[in-house]
Amino acid sequence: MRSTSLHPVARLPEEWSASLAARGERSFTAKQVFHWIHRRGVLDPAAMTNLPARLREHLAAEGLGEVLTPERIHRSEDGTRKLLLRLRDGATIETVLLPAVSGPGSQAQLDADAAAGDDDEDDDEAGAAPRVRVTQCISTQVGCAMGCSFCASGVAGLKRHLGAEEIAGQVLLGRAMLEEGEELRNVVYMGMGEPLHNYEATARSLRLLTHPEGINLSTRRVTVSTSGLVPEIARLGADFGGQIALAISLHAADDATRSALMPINRKYPLDELLAALRAYPLPRRRRITIEYTLVAGQNDDPAEARRMAKLLRGLPVKINLIPMNPIEASSLGPPGQDRVAAFQEVLTQAGYSCFVRRRRGDDVSAACGQLVLLGARPKVRRAVG
Incomplete structure (x- = not known):
């Protein structure tokens, strides 16, 4: 595994397990971190309140944050x-x-x-709004x-x-x-x-x-x-x-x-x-x-x-x-x-x-084919034939 070279948001649970185990963290912390990021959508380590302070500091040092x-x-x-x-x-x-x-x-x-x-x-569930x-x-x-x-x-x-x-x-x-x-x-x-x-x-x-x-x-x-x-x-x-x-x-x-x-x-x-x-x-x-x-x-x-x-x-x-x-x-x-x-x-x-x-x-300009790179200078393409 190459978890240490991956951005924290790109890591899968098993990669979190490997990287955190190498730091001596408990096994369940990998799932906690992945849950915070991908289930709850929280990317600020300081807000991950059920993690040890040392781990939150480590995650911040690794670059975990808004991408x-x-x-x-x-x-x-x-x-x-x-x-x-x-x-x-x-x-x-x-x-x-x-x-x-x-x-x-x-x-x-x-x-x-x-x-x-x-x-x-x-x-949709029956009876649900x-x-x-x-x-x-x-x-x-x-x-x-x-x-x-x-x-x-x-x-x-x-x-x-x-x-x-x-x-x-x-x-x-x-x-x-x-x-x-x-x-x-x-x-x-x-x-x-x-x-x-x-x-x-x-x-x-x-x-x-x-x-x-x-x-x-x-x-x-x-x-x-x-x-x-x-x-x-x-x-x-x-x-x-x-x-x-x-x-x-x-x-x-x-x-x-x-x-x-x-x-x-x-x-x-x-x-x-x-x-x-x-x-x-x-x-x-x-x-x-x-x-x-x-x-x-x-x-x-x-x-x-x-x-x-x-x-x-x-x-x-x-x-x-x-x-x-x-x-x-x-x-x-x-x-x-x-x-x-x-x-x-x-x-x-x-x-x-x-x-x-x-x-x-x-x-x-949000329809199919209209998404454009900001600042791109268009070069007009003309009809063929």
């Missing part, structure tokens, strides 16, 4: 909150809280559950290296990876900022950055967030979205037994169009990506979420929908269509509603569960 600070909160008219977070080195990232403002079973909740790959039925379910969209990198033409996060390129403590820390902070009656339901790795490009930190954060001694999120409530890093998809499936929900940013059904929109396709073309999806050890009754951003004049023709229906045949998937959210760095835009409806109809008639993602938080 990110909320600098600005943008509240959308639809209840979405976008948080601008400042990291210890001065860099900034964004995370988004998406409440289902109309309660369980509402269209807003269906939208949030679809975004999260949530196929489960309502499991209805809770507002919240989906949190978190970031894994400062910037992004993928360069997708419809996404603002990669405008300035990749600045650095986030540590596992910074990824999980977004959820600790987001949970602390929930409002009365809200419940953190889903966590989606769909913010700034490509999660599988930062695989080690992403995987560790998944273990932290789903650990039964911590927040204890169900793996069915956690979705990792990827632009298609084939080796890492296989690694995620092997490391977590397929239990982590997988979302694929597809955005085209032929290599030429996808490579124009998503440079990663030149390295991992569609045949390799589809082979990785077929090999993913998906549990029974679970589906892969296919994300498809509709870009006017680029990938919104019904013929492309027919190609996608053929491409995905035999895979357990559901499809989220996302009319492109405008970004400053691109002249591209969404198709009209009739075009969206026609695209959806082709896929529905082909037998797929196909949803159109409702735009949430776009008035504060």
Whole structure:
């Protein structure tokens, strides 16, 4: 174990056990420390009142404390909150809280559950007061290296990876900022950055967030979205037994169009990506979420929908269509509603569960594809062809 080289917030219980045992601490203190951090969300050692003073001093000396600070909160008219977070080195990232403002079973909740790959039925306790379910969209990198033409996060390129403590820390902070009656339901790795490009930190954060001694999120409530890093998809499936929900940013059904929109396709073309999806050890009754951003004049023709229906045949998937959210760095835009409806109809008639993602938080640039590195200077990307 390398617990001494890990940030305290990134340590798992067994790593706390090893590091504290080496100091002669009692065995149960490891669980106490992990509980304080990941169950109670307390990162100030001075507030960990059931720990010995000497241990609290040691934790402070090790650097245990807040890993990110909320600098600005943008509240959308639809209840979405976008948080601008400042990291210890001065860099900034964004995370988004998406409440289902109309309660369980509402269209807003269906939208949030679809975004999260949530196929489960309502499991609120019988007779309990209805809770507002919240989906949190978190970031894994400062910037992004993928360069997708419809996404603002990669405008300035990749600045650095986030540590596992910074990824999980977004959820600790987001949970602390929930409002009365809200419940953190889903966590989606769909913010700034490509999660599988930062695989080690992403995987560790998944273990932290789903650990039964911590927040204890169900793996069915956690979705990792990827632009298609084939080796890492296989690694995620092997490391977590397929239990982590997988979302694929597809955005085209032929290599030429996808490579124009998503440079990663030149390295991992569609045949390799589809082979990785077929090999993913998906549990029974679970589906892969296919994300498809509709870009006017680029990938919104019904013929492309027919190609996608053929491409995905035999895979357990559901499809989220996302009319492109405008970004400053691109002249591209969404198709009209009739075009969206026609695209959806082709896929529905082909037998797929196909949803159109409702735009949430776009008035504060918190919608899909709009999260951006603070201070990044946009270089306008123009339509292809």
